[in-house]
Amino acid sequence: MFDILRQNLSAHGPIAPEDLDRFTAVCKVVNVKRKKQVLSEGNIPNFLIFVHSGLIRMYTTDKNMNEHTFDFGSEGTWFGDIKSFRFKQPTDTNIEAIEDSQLLVIAHEDLKQLYATVPGLERVGRINAEDKYIQLLDRLKKINHSNYSAEERYQEFLKFHGDIAFRIPNTYIASYLGIATETLSRIRKNMLHNNQ
Amino acid sequence: MFDILRQNLSAHGPIAPEDLDRFTAVCKVVNVKRKKQVLSEGNIPNFLIFVHSGLIRMYTTDKNMNEHTFDFGSEGTWFGDIKSFRFKQPTDTNIEAIEDSQLLVIAHEDLKQLYATVPGLERVGRINAEDKYIQLLDRLKKINHSNYSAEERYQEFLKFHGDIAFRIPNTYIASYLGIATETLSRIRKNMLHNNQ
DNA sequence: AGAGACTCTTGATTTATATCAACAAATCCC
């Protein structure tokens, strides 16, 4: 059950097995069904999520009730609204399962405690945070900071997330790319034509 | 000279004074004139930057030679292309001074060494990285992930960066917002009209 | 102080994509 998490924690330098045990001991296993909400805006999340299996997404809603997807999390990734988690503020983001998923959930106090006492854990945290930043910047560069047409953005998305693209409904992909569902539909049609 | 940096490093838990000394000892002070390039795309940056004074920006260029500004760095912030720094890859980003600036520059090997030997430093690194991620996500939410009109994006920018907005030429602000300089010019004219 | 380099403004025109609307296809799950 905790093998993927243990691997994640050990990826950037050894962590003592007994410390890994202490870590996993405070993680709660949460099973969520597809479409089910894991975090809703307005709440103060006391937890971070490690996706053990399945697929989840993070989104906000604007005044017109349009959804804007910011991130997808598949097996082996950390997920959560770090901002409201760290500062104990009400969040503006929703987290929702796209597929039935198994999540490992760790509470603020437990994580804090572990950071303070497990040698090497801060390093994993730093590198994971840096990776998240790098990914987000790449995404901003290639997808949201335009002079890229809607079609180019979609192609960049496929290049980056080709592995999970087929598991994600097109509406969510469109909302991730910042384009209308209809536009994405037309683009895909176009790409089919041009590739045959 | 190193007071602002020492403060930054000590912001999330005490670091021994002699460790702070070791840190600052390996930092090079670099003075850059306005408009001067600090990092150019194609190079492999061996350094991260701490802005001691002044103002710098980070941008990429697309195939049409249009610039896209991704971040501004003012006094007291860390700056650099972490991705190519970490993975020793050629960078796609340029860093340029907007004002005459004093930068503190630390090399990869030195930082690595310090991370390995200074208690508490990994924590500062983690929190700084998390902060960078939080800022970038906020920016993506409020500015680049649309359903925000160009004018709304500009107003969000002013809300967030009002302190440095007046020090940045409008062309760069436009390129940060992902809109044309002309559009920003029209928006500002509009806002003047509507506020009197 | 003045030439040259930036930076900003304004107008006219074009264009990519959003929006609205309605239907078709796929999928879920009882």
Place this chain on the structure above:
DNA sequence: GGGATTTGTTGATATAAATCAAGAGTCTCT
């Protein structure tokens, strides 16, 4: 297996912002 829900498609129209072009301000640096 079949009704219900969710997701995807297609067409017509509207619109915000890009682009092109040219001129006016404003800095800046010797």
